[in-house]
Structures are given as structure tokens and as C-alpha cells.
Amino acid sequence: MITLDWPALTGGALSAVAASYALLAAIATLRARRAAALPVASQDARAASAGATVLKPLCGAEPLLYDNLATFCRQQHPSYQLVFGVRDANDPAVAVVRQLQADYPKCDIALAIDKNTHGSNPKVSNLINMLPHARHDRLVLADSDIAVPPDYLARVTAPLGDATTGVVTCLYRGRAVAKGWPQLGAQFIDDWFAPSVRIAHAGGSRSFAFGATIALRRDALQAVGGFEALEDRLADDYWLGELTRRLKLQTVLSDVVVTTDVTERTLKDLWRHELRWMRTIRSLNTAGFAFTFITFSWPMLLLGLILNHAPLGWMLFAAGAIARSLQAATAAGPGAILRAPLRDALLLAEWAAALTGSRVRWRQQTLSVHDAQPLLPERTP
Incomplete structure (x- = not known):
């Protein structure tokens, strides 16, 4: 009888998904940077x-x-x-x-x-x-x-x-x-x-x-x-x-x-602002938001390594870390590489907080994230 090591399998899958997303993000950012360097296309x-x-x-x-x-x-x-x-x-x-x-x-x-x-x-x-x-x-x-x-x-x-x-x-x-x-x-x-x-x-x-x-x-x-x-x-x-x-x-x-x-010059102000963004995203796509955690590369890669520290686990961790560092440097400069682990950890904490709650602060007002569904009917072409 074959006994499956579920923690190791879960850790390997988590590392693979997190590393894959980090690679996609790095590629998308590199392409955008190269496109920005090209001459602007002529328009009508x-x-x-x-x-x-x-x-x-x-x-x-x-x-x-x-x-x-x-x-x-x-x-x-x-x-x-x-x-x-x-x-x-x-x-x-x-x-x-x-x-x-x-x-x-x-x-x-x-x-x-x-x-x-x-x-x-x-x-x-x-x-x-x-x-x-x-x-x-x-x-x-x-x-x-x-x-x-x-x-x-x-x-x-x-x-x-x-x-x-x-x-x-x-x-x-x-x-x-x-x-x-x-x-x-x-x-x-x-x-x-x-x-x-x-x-x-x-x-x-x-x-x-x-x-x-x-x-x-x-x-x-x-x-x-x-x-x-x-x-x-x-x-x-x-x-x-x-x-x-x-x-x-x-x-x-x-x-x-x-x-x-x-x-935002303080953690409190930054947290409040980004939590508003997170809760708004959740209100628009609840199912998609639930899986957003895979985009927080460093915490997911570390968790995957803890669950699977076999050679494959280390390889996936290394690949994801390299891709994430490349993404950070391309998007926000070399200094962003050192900030990336804190940035991802804060994102994970904000995501967890945004899973609950229905109110946000915006310009001294408290607003609900629950938008009523629009009554506009669908129209065929």
C-alpha cells in the first residue's frame, strides 16, 4: 500500500504555483518595460x-x-x-x-x-x-x-x-x-x-x-x-x-x-488604504479573491518549503525566489528586492483581514463595500 505524504505534496504544489505566478509576473513586467521604451505608435x-x-x-x-x-x-x-x-x-x-x-x-x-x-x-x-x-x-x-x-x-x-x-x-x-x-x-x-x-x-x-x-x-x-x-x-x-x-x-x-x-507615511494609514482596496476587490470577485494568496510569493514559497524541504522543494523555492526578485527589481528598482518579503507578508495580512468586514474608510467617510447589483438589462449586439 502506497502512503502519500500529503504535507509534502501540498507544499510542493504550493511552491510550484507560487513560483509559476512569480515567473509570469516577472515576464509581464519585463514586456511592459520593453514596450514602454518603444516609440509611440501613430494614431488617427x-x-x-x-x-x-x-x-x-x-x-x-x-x-x-x-x-x-x-x-x-x-x-x-x-x-x-x-x-x-x-x-x-x-x-x-x-x-x-x-x-x-x-x-x-x-x-x-x-x-x-x-x-x-x-x-x-x-x-x-x-x-x-x-x-x-x-x-x-x-x-x-x-x-x-x-x-x-x-x-x-x-x-x-x-x-x-x-x-x-x-x-x-x-x-x-x-x-x-x-x-x-x-x-x-x-x-x-x-x-x-x-x-x-x-x-x-x-x-x-x-x-x-x-x-x-x-x-x-x-x-x-x-x-x-x-x-x-x-x-x-x-x-x-x-x-x-x-x-x-x-x-x-x-x-x-x-x-x-x-x-x-x-x-501614507505610517503603517496605520497604509494599512487602512490598502485594506480598502482589498475589500473592494473582494466585493467585486469573491471567488477570485479567495485564491489571491498565491500571488503573495515570499510567504507562499516559505510555507511550501516548510511543508516540503526535499530537494524538489528547495528547487521550487529557489526558482520562485529568483523570479520574485527579478519581478521586484524590474517593477520598482533594485531596492525593492529587499522590501519584497515585507511587502508580500503585509499583503498576506491585508488579504486575511479583508476576508471579513464590509466597511471601509475613504476621505473621512465610512462606506459599505456591498454594491447593489445594477438593474441595467443585458443587450445583444
Whole structure:
């Protein structure tokens, strides 16, 4: 009778899966880095130059706010408008917008100040108040804490010339405002989130849309029920993409990668921010989230080695460690190799905490992660 060593088999399987994912992540990151070094492909000039309005909801004077918003004032685009929105006339962001209007007088900049509240999502409520100020039918939603290259607007709006396109979205890289915890937070984006999206995209998935950038036509927004359809949803960016996909419109992942600031200087603040992300991901894909642990390479490789420390176990551990280190260095620089074990351990702890709980903190508000299912019916092509 053959007796199976279940711990060793489990450890070997865990190491193999973790090492395989680390290798895929490293390959995806290397490909993205090489693609970024290539010349930008030429685009249809007419599609890239059609009028566009950028909607930027604001709340407070975030670090580097002026610098980030100024990158939108320097776009190489013949016809575009910037609409900034706040709820309170005393919001510190108002002074930043006024300064931009003074410094960039040729840029079409509008400021919407409206205290009316719509639903439970403050960002969406702001967007509802801002939309009447938009002059163009191509709309670009962009978070307040991102910086973009000069050709950003032309490139992200060009795919909207295809009537089958629903939304265009962008990946983003983290920019730590200081050493320490902000660096670890940036590594969350560059070293874990972005590779997972690239792997899913390479596998054919289009079930995403990111708040860093969502570009869409006004008719597509109206077809899904406007911003009002999102006013009670925490994951408003995801649902904007999902609702357009339910109309059989395509989601396009742009080759533009924007930059977002990582400002959390304490473990408490970083934990709160990343736990919100984790619980939001869980709310959108519970089954997939349950298996996310395989992406936390270092803890899984170590656990696999503990369960199976035979020569094969050591080989799998070594292969996974090399792939994970390559991934970290490529995504976030050589220093990220030393931070990777802590980064993965923190991810595992956040994942475990996110398996329970239904509330998150966002901009001084407590919100539920349970979005109601949209009532929009499916439509055949």
C-alpha cells in the first residue's frame, strides 16, 4: 500500500504555483518595460484631436496637487477643457485651481462648486455636479493625485473614435513622496497590482476600469444611466466599465501609464488604504479573491518549503525566489528586492483581514463595500 505524504505534496504544489505566478509576473513586467521604451505608435489624427473634457473631482489640498494638475494644463491637444469640482467654496483645492487659471490663461479651465449631495459616494456626487459644465462629448475621468505625459489626452481618447469602444482605462505607477512606508505603498502598485492586471489582460480578461483614467463618450455614459447609476457604489470606476461591457462595448487598456502619488507615511494609514482596496476587490470577485494568496510569493514559497524541504522543494523555492526578485527589481528598482518579503507578508495580512468586514474608510467617510447589483438589462449586439 502506497502512503502519500500529503504535507509534502501540498507544499510542493504550493511552491510550484507560487513560483509559476512569480515567473509570469516577472515576464509581464519585463514586456511592459520593453514596450514602454518603444516609440509611440501613430494614431488617427482626427480621432486623437476631437474635443475632450477632463473631469477632476477634488477634495482638499493633497501633496503635489498643483504639480499633478498642471500636467493636464500642458497637454498637446488642440481642443480640450478641464473641469474641476469641489463641494465647499472653502476647500483648499479651490486656491490651487485659481492659481492654475492664472498660470495657464490659455487653458480652458472651469471650476464647479456645488454642495448638493447625490447618493453615498462623494466622488460620484461631485461628478454629477460637474457634468453640466462639460462642453465636449468625449469625457475623461481622472483622479486628483495623478500626473500624466503631454500626449496623454490624445492617446487615451483616440480609441473612442471606434463606436464599439466603451471605456478606455490606464494602469498607473506609484510615486513615493518619501522613503519608508510610502515606498512600500508604491510597491503595492508597481510590484503586485500592475503585474496582476497585465497577466489577466494577457489572458483575455477585460473586467477592469481604473479611477486613474477612464475615458468614454457622453452617449455611452447616458446609455448606462449616467453618473447617477454609480452614486451608491464604492467601486464606481469598476462599475462604469462593467455597465458599458453589459452593453457589448469594449474596454480598452491604453498603453499610457500614468503616475500616482503614495503619501501614507505610517503603517496605520497604509494599512487602512490598502485594506480598502482589498475589500473592494473582494466585493467585486469573491471567488477570485479567495485564491489571491498565491500571488503573495515570499510567504507562499516559505510555507511550501516548510511543508516540503526535499530537494524538489528547495528547487521550487529557489526558482520562485529568483523570479520574485527579478519581478521586484524590474517593477520598482533594485531596492525593492529587499522590501519584497515585507511587502508580500503585509499583503498576506491585508488579504486575511479583508476576508471579513464590509466597511471601509475613504476621505473621512465610512462606506459599505456591498454594491447593489445594477438593474441595467443585458443587450445583444
